[in-house]
Amino acid sequence: MSGSTRVRMVAFALIALATVTALIAFAATTGTTTTTAAKAPATTGSTVATGPSKGNAAAAKPIFTSKCIVCHKADGTGGVKLTGNPTPNWKDPKTWADPKRAKDDYFRDCITNGKTPSGMVAWGKTGQIKPADIENLIAYIHTLAPPKASSKTPAKASTTTPAKTSATK
Numbered sequence: 001m002s003g004s005t006r007v008r009m010v011a012f013a014l015i016a017l018a019t020v021t022a023l024i025a026f027a028a029t030t031g032t033t034t035t036t037a038a039k040a041p042a043t044t045g046s047t048v049a050t051g052p053s054k055g056n057a058a059a060a061k062p063i064f065t066s067k068c069i070v071c072h073k074a075d076g077t078g079g080v081k082l083t084g085n086p087t088p089n090w091k092d093p094k095t096w097a098d099p100k101r102a103k104d105d106y107f108r109d110c111i112t113n114g115k116t117p118s119g120m121v122a123w124g125k126t127g128q129i130k131p132a133d134i135e136n137l138i139a140y141i142h143t144l145a146p147p148k149a150s151s152k153t154p155a156k157a158s159t160t161t162p163a164k165t166s167a168t169k
Helices: 002-030 034-046 057-072 093-097 104-113 131-143 147-168
Strands: none
Touching: 057 131, 104 131
């Protein structure tokens, strides 16, 4: 009987340890710890970037893999519907044709402040992603855009220029 009691005690201790570990991991990913909350105002208020991102896409890949992949998928196709609209498909040219996504300030706002109706986490406000890493993520998101979207603009420009020169002759 004492052998089975020991086994039960060890099993209970392992379950308790697993539960505590899971709670700590959950708190770390949701930003509900007091340490993270205390840091949030200092990090978000100290640096406010605007305009085009000057981030490093390669530096953002590990962050994207650990925090963003759950909703936006590894390849950036998104489509996960948490609360409202599905997450954007960064591979779709229609996504990039949306005027609000034409400026990096939109991405900066989404990542920093979140979008509650769609389920987007306020990564910057909670201190989970620092401002420099937000800039890196913006640069990484741009690498997911389809190459055809950027190659269409020069083609139109080159066909427009000869038309103007022939009209002036």
